[in-house]
Amino acid sequence: MRALAQFVMRGPLQAGGVAAVTTAVPLLFWIGAAVIGLVILRLGIRQGLNIGLWALMPALGWAVYGQDPTSLVVLLQVMLMASILRTTHAWERALLSGAFLAILTGLLLPVMYPALLDELVQAGVGFYEQYNAEVARSLGSDLELIIRDTMNASMAGTYFATAIGMTMLARAWQAGLYNPGGFRKEFHALRLSPAIAVVCVITMVMGPVLGLNSMLLVWAAGTPLFIAGLAVVHGAVGRKQWSGNWLAMFYIALVLLGPSLMMLLLVLAFVDSWLDIRGRIKPAGPAE
Numbered sequence: 001m002r003a004l005a006q007f008v009m010r011g012p013l014q015a016g017g018v019a020a021v022t023t024a025v026p027l028l029f030w031i032g033a034a035v036i037g038l039v040i041l042r043l044g045i046r047q048g049l050n051i052g053l054w055a056l057m058p059a060l061g062w063a064v065y066g067q068d069p070t071s072l073v074v075l076l077q078v079m080l081m082a083s084i085l086r087t088t089h090a091w092e093r094a095l096l097s098g099a100f101l102a103i104l105t106g107l108l109l110p111v112m113y114p115a116l117l118d119e120l121v122q123a124g125v126g127f128y129e130q131y132n133a134e135v136a137r138s139l140g141s142d143l144e145l146i147i148r149d150t151m152n153a154s155m156a157g158t159y160f161a162t163a164i165g166m167t168m169l170a171r172a173w174q175a176g177l178y179n180p181g182g183f184r185k186e187f188h189a190l191r192l193s194p195a196i197a198v199v200c201v202i203t204m205v206m207g208p209v210l211g212l213n214s215m216l217l218v219w220a221a222g223t224p225l226f227i228a229g230l231a232v233v234h235g236a237v238g239r240k241q242w243s244g245n246w247l248a249m250f251y252i253a254l255v256l257l258g259p260s261l262m263m264l265l266l267v268l269a270f271v272d273s274w275l276d277i278r279g280r281i282k283p284a285g286p287a288e
Helices: 002-008 012-024 029-043 045-064 070-088 091-112 114-131 133-139 142-178 182-188 194-205 214-239 244-257 259-275
Strands: none
Touching: 002 012, 002 029, 002 142, 012 029, 012 045, 029 045, 029 070, 029 142, 045 070, 070 091, 070 142, 091 114, 091 142, 091 194, 091 214, 114 133, 114 142, 133 142, 142 182, 142 214, 182 214, 194 214, 194 259, 214 244, 214 259, 244 259
8 A cells, every 4th residue: 555655646647547547446436535635635735636636537427327426425525524634634623524524415315316225225125024024014104214314324424434534544645655653643642622522412412303314413423423432542552552452352342342332432532522531541651
């Protein structure tokens, strides 16, 4: 990956070519998004937008003719978050801008891709009717609505999570080439402000009141808290200078425990926004 980043930074022709080709090839769109993110972070928004046009063309092709908005949505989110990060140097604002775009994406998907969503909903309804008929009967006419909201939120949330990963990959490439260790230090220090943490929590619980898709709001507003929670864990391990095995065990537990540990991370991030947990941890020293 480092070699690819070095090749991309040789010039606009290399960056544009890699971005266009990888966006056009199925399942490689994430590389194109990361490349555009790297160009924006290193060379500026204007240069990034110029190179981004190379990737936007195949992404639009997939969105319009292939009826698959994945590459286009992820690319736009990476461009937005990378631009905010370049301008403000604040991951908090970058994540918040991505969350807003995720909500907008969730609202537009049923309008712009009704056929795609209908296919997914019918597949979900058929699955429940075949393998969990009791649940399907108990939910009745509400089953389709629940599955529709779930599919919509899952698509928008997955795009958002992928965009965050690609923005972080772009930042890691930039640090690896020009500021070794910079991304690690930056991620370990990632922390939401109390005001933003409160806004995220309120957004997560306000879905039913506003008549919006609750799962969509949970995906969008919960993801910044989740990322901040991961940063707390990484920062604590780094501050104590523990081995990477601790992080490996943590991610294994995250896979096994799933929602329970995710919820704990959300609470941890919210508490950290007020108490600065990492700042209270005594760094490992020679005496230890």
